[in-house]
Amino acid sequence: MxxxxxxxxxxxxxxxxxxxxxxxxxxxxxxxxxxxxxxxxxxxxxxxxxxxxxxxxxxxxxxxxxxxxxxxxxxxxxxxxxxxxxxxxxxxxxxxxxxxxxxxxxxxxxxxxxxxxxxxxxxxHARLRDLGPEPLDAEQFNGNYLYARSRGRRQALKNFLMDAHTVVGVGNIYASEALHAAGLRPSLAAGRVSRLRYERLVASVREVLQRAIAAGGTTLRDFVDGDGQPGYFAQQLRVYGRTHQPCPVCGTPIRQLRLGQRSSFYCPRCQK
DNA sequence: ACTGGATCCTGACTGC
DNA sequence: TGCAGTCAGGATCCAG
The missing domain is CATH 3.20.190.10 (MutM-like, N-terminal)
Known part of the structure; x- marks a missing residue:
């Protein structure tokens, strides 16, 4: 959740x-x-x-x-x-x-x-001390940071983004959404993504998370807030869970693939 | 050091 | 109707 x-x-x-x-x-x-x-x-x-x-x-x-x-x-x-x-x-x-x-x-x-x-x-605490930066912290989380941190890594970009040592808080839904917003394919090798493209990714991560917070989060099944109300960001999802449906930007059918045992969704036209 | 796979648990859904 | 298989928002642990 x-x-x-x-x-x-x-x-x-x-x-x-x-x-x-x-x-x-x-x-x-x-x-x-x-x-x-x-x-x-x-x-x-x-x-x-x-x-x-x-x-x-x-x-x-x-x-x-x-x-x-x-x-x-x-x-x-x-x-x-x-x-x-x-x-x-x-x-x-x-x-x-x-x-x-x-x-x-x-x-x-x-x-x-x-x-x-x-x-x-x-x-x-052992569970917190090795965590990466907060994504909404512009000082710590920026294009230069991701670029430097990813050099030499062959891991898929989406898995790199979901690793809490890289940056915290980005899970399976928002990783797919942010990569779509940034025009980046989830399967790209993290170590071969340019600095400029990491700048775009950082901006997209921030933008997607902030819009999701404004909507009260995403409810797929279980999530409710403190008052028992669901979040409404599911209505704004562009690729997550939308296999075969048209990309809201270009109309191309959304594709699904598996990366690191997690379903990933992307538009083959918007994301290169 | 980095990477991918198995694993914890319950419930919903699909297909036979 | 039942049963087996698959999948689900996370993160840890382990082997190579």
Whole structure:
């Protein structure tokens, strides 16, 4: 599910209801996520005030005095604001109950998501410390950076773009969309793409992500924001999931291929 | 160091 | 209707 726009949509949705509130209870119905939910989570979170809700890559960070709760939504996760006493569904694995009577409810059918706790600086956590730059950070993420980083790499451009060491937050949907917007074929060898074309790619990544955030993200199946509403960017997708349908720019049928075990979509005319 | 493949899990969908 | 196979927004781990 969630790439950067969906995680950022979630962050913006929950922040006003979560920041400044105190945790009164943590209910773990099923702690079997990507990694087991820490057994001491209820212990350490209870009574803590959530001071800020931040995002790094596809992780959400709920900061407290005692430490930080790190949330990843995996492929099918969502975080919603619900009344604390509302009935939980089959895949509603964890509730963080707040003193407002609202609970932050983690639903994750496939259980690829994670809840991690760190007492230290979250950016130094093993899961976060080696991540590449944020795509919306113009200082760190620019054409020169991608050009320099890609030299000598034979990897397909799309896989290079989806590697969180290269840049974070760009998953399977937005990689395909950004490459289409930049006119670049996903199968190009990353190391043979020119500096100018990387400049274009950076601009496209940024533009696509920002439009997706503005639309509240993309809902293919599971994604809902903090209020349970889907995102509407699916209506604006130009190539993702549109095999054999006409390219919205030139009308040529969209092609699908597999790169790194992921479906990839492109227009053979617009993307060279 | 880089790359591709297998893997975790559940659910939806397709074709026989 | 049932059953097997395929695929799905992510990221880690491992072998070559």
């Amino acid at each position: 969630p790439e950067l726009p969906e995680v950022e949509t979630t962050r913006r949705g929950i922040e006003p209801h979560v920041a400044g509130r105190c945790v009164t209870a943590v209910q773990v119905r099923d702690g079997r996520l990507r990694w087991p939910v820490p057994a001491e989570l209820g212990e350490v979170l209870r009574g803590q005030r959530i001071e800020a809700v931040q995002r790094r890559a596809k992780y959400l960070l709920l900061r407290t005095q005692a430490g930080t709760l790190i949330v990843h939504l995996g492929m099918s996760g969502s975080l919603r604001l619900v009344a604390a006493d509302s009935a939980a569904g089959r895949h509603d694995h964890v509730d963080i109950v707040l003193d407002s009577g609202i609970a932050l409810r983690l639903r994750d059918p496939r259980r690829f998501g994670a809840l991690l706790w760190t007492c230290g600086e979250p950016f130094e």
